[in-house]
Amino acid sequence: MKLNNTTKKGAVALTIALVVFILIAFLVPFPRNGVFWTGFIFGVIAILAQIPIWMIAFKGAESARSKFYGMPIARIGTIYLIVQLILSLIAMFLSWVSVIPAWPFILIFLLILGAAALGTIAADVTREEIVRQDVQIKRDVNKMRELQSLGNSIASSCEDKSLTPELQKLADALRFSDPVSSDATYESEAELKRLLDDLQTAIFDGDTSGAQGLCKRAQSVLAERNRICKLNK
Template sequence: MSRNKKSGYIIVAIAFVLFNVIVFAIPTEKTSVFWIAYAFTLVAFAAQIAIWKAAFNKADTLKSRFLGLPIIHVGVVYLILQLIVFIVFMSLPTIANWIPVVTCAIILGLSGIFLISTDLGREEVVRVEEKVQRKVSSLKELQADVEMIAEAQSDPEAKRALAGLAEKIRYSDPMSDESLAPIEDEISTRIVALKTQPAADTSSSVKQIEILLSERNKKAKLLK
């Protein structure tokens, strides 16, 4: 169990104990309204455990843990709202039972919607980040290939052309899309072909790759 998760559980446990001590120490009439609101408040406390678990179970990296904080925030807000509503209904023990049921159910439902939406948002951010990282890694591999080809070249003109290509790959847009796959595959194929190409043809081949790279970057920019 991670330290953050353990700390969260301890905080919830302490808050739950304090809540019960205060609630049952105050001399109020324990009507059905009280017990309905109390039951929903217990659900809110229990939900905190599931929320903290959801927030940190998928947190493999520091960034993913940070992205889990909004989920915890929604959970805490839900608990606070439920506690406020409980206090209100505890002071109104004779109102109709349907009022606390409907009110607490609405709070629970809306909180659930916000929690699910927040978690989906986090998953989407992580998915996009992973996609970008894969593409950055792919571009770095292409850059490394070009740099190694340049190092193996003895022709000064070819070496300069390859160095320029490596620099352009380095600063290429890391974002990608399925529609860019054909042109990216062609760039990769042409770079591989440079390894066995005569030095005299390298400069012209590099120019063709640069044209493809420029086209790819422009299309990537339009897709944003």
């Protein structure tokens, strides 16, 4: 897998953090008891855990928007890393106090690890829902964008001056209509598409009377479609 500059810098930072943490752990003459090993192991876990967290945060992040949505997940990982490393160092320093048992540290570190895991999962679920809604909205506005483009094309290409005002009025009405489609507006939009196609054909054939009738019908259907949109808000 090809790594981008951000990923490479992150990998270098993690490597440095791991090396520094190990050097501190083994250069300082800590007593190698249960408290020390608990702090050391959970510290290493926190550093290595950044790899899957970043993979989740930036999976499929080709666009700037995808990377932006992944930032809260990466932030959870970073907070977990900082908190755990601080507590791990505290635990290792407290290893000199022989009467302190290891189990409270194990319990606390497991709770922190669990909170980080749950936070990552929750943030990932939220991100996926936001992305799904973005895709849905983009898909839902495509139909009206197509109709607006067709309406503008018909109005701008018509050479019959008697039709131009009504065609421009229809194009403006399309442009200022609610752009979001739904199941409730499907039939109206399908009818609008058919009427606009017929209108384009009538103008091309020079059928002014027929074009005028189609234009009025299209305006009526569009008004009904807008009414449906308001009712479904």
